[in-house]
Amino acid sequence: xxxxxxxxxxxxxxxxxxxxxxxxxxxxxxxxxxxxxxxxxxxxxxxxxxxxxxxxxxxxxxxxxxxxxxxxxxxxxxxxxxxxxxxxxxxxxxxxxxxxxxxxxxxxxxx
Amino acid sequence: xxxxxxxxxxxxxxxxxxxxxxxxxxxxxxxxxxxxxxxxxxxxxxxxxxxxxxxxxxxxxxxxxxxxxxxxxxxxxxxxxxxxxxxxxxxxxxxxxxxxxxxxxxxxxxx
DNA sequence: GAGACATATCGTAGATCGACGATAGGCAAT
DNA sequence: ATTGCCTATCGTCGATCTACGATATGTCTC
Numbered sequence: 001x002x003x004x005x006x007x008x009x010x011x012x013x014x015x016x017x018x019x020x021x022x023x024x025x026x027x028x029x030x031x032x033x034x035x036x037x038x039x040x041x042x043x044x045x046x047x048x049x050x051x052x053x054x055x056x057x058x059x060x061x062x063x064x065x066x067x068x069x070x071x072x073x074x075x076x077x078x079x080x081x082x083x084x085x086x087x088x089x090x091x092x093x094x095x096x097x098x099x100x101x102x103x104x105x106x107x108x109x110x111x
Numbered sequence: 112x113x114x115x116x117x118x119x120x121x122x123x124x125x126x127x128x129x130x131x132x133x134x135x136x137x138x139x140x141x142x143x144x145x146x147x148x149x150x151x152x153x154x155x156x157x158x159x160x161x162x163x164x165x166x167x168x169x170x171x172x173x174x175x176x177x178x179x180x181x182x183x184x185x186x187x188x189x190x191x192x193x194x195x196x197x198x199x200x201x202x203x204x205x206x207x208x209x210x211x212x213x214x215x216x217x218x219x220x221x222x
Numbered sequence: 223g224a225g226a227c228a229t230a231t232c233g234t235a236g237a238t239c240g241a242c243g244a245t246a247g248g249c250a251a252t
Numbered sequence: 253a254t255t256g257c258c259t260a261t262c263g264t265c266g267a268t269c270t271a272c273g274a275t276a277t278g279t280c281t282c
Contacts, residue, residue, distance in 0.1 A: 026150040034148035039137040090279040108219040
């Protein structure tokens with residue numbers, strides 16, 4: 001890991017200007033990233049992407065977690081806007097919010 | 112938020128097959144996402160992307176955080192592989208690991 | 223209205239995060 | 253070797269996450 005000074009030459013161009021991105025932007029992006037920062041939530045998102053939508057109960061069945069825990073993760077995903085839940089009688093049907101998903105993808109891609 | 116049964120019609124296609132992604136894949140991705148799940152880390156990454164590299168001290172100066180806190184965030188970014196640190200005499204020069212960055216972008220884009 | 227079912231929320235406990243100051247470690251120059 | 257600078261690590265504290273069971277809420281059916 002140790003570099004000689006010769007190597008370091010091409011490492012640090014102090015000419016370049018420092019410019020920190022907007023704080024609000026960073027917080028927005030961090031929030032979205034955080035929604036995906038848990039394997040269970042990743043799996044839920046992926047599950048919903050494979051289907052166009054899915055009943056809450058189906059998600060619970062497929063996950064090795066208690067119903068209340070899954071519900072909590074779904075709440076987080078809803079709060080970040082990545083997922084939408086629509087009441088369908090006694091059940092709830094979840095689906096991906098394509099718009100939010102696109103926003104996240106763009107934010108990461110444009111990083 | 113309440114939907115009628117008529118609306119729900121187009122919501123849940125139970126024909127589609129459920130298929131949960133690989134657990135290891137989900138954990139891998141969650142780890143990478145988690146690296147970006149904090150505004151400070153986002154700003155650091157963005158900062159390093161604007162320049163080709165940056166001294167640790169410069170990062171600390173630009174962030175409203177204690178040196179030890181910034182160092183902790185850098186450690187996390189290094190552990191996930193997104194950032195590389197190269198020792199340059201008494202200082203450390205950080206730069207983005209383009210490869211890991213590309214991997215992250217691809218993972219998100221292919222979500 | 224009563225009962226059955228699906229989901230959300232509450233309360234709790236342990237684990238982890240995020241912040242800091244203090245301190246240790248490494249390197250360069252004297 | 254000593255000093256000074258830069259960075260990493262340690263120890264700590266409060267806040268938040270994550271998991272669960274228990275319970276509340278809401279909706280259909282009878």
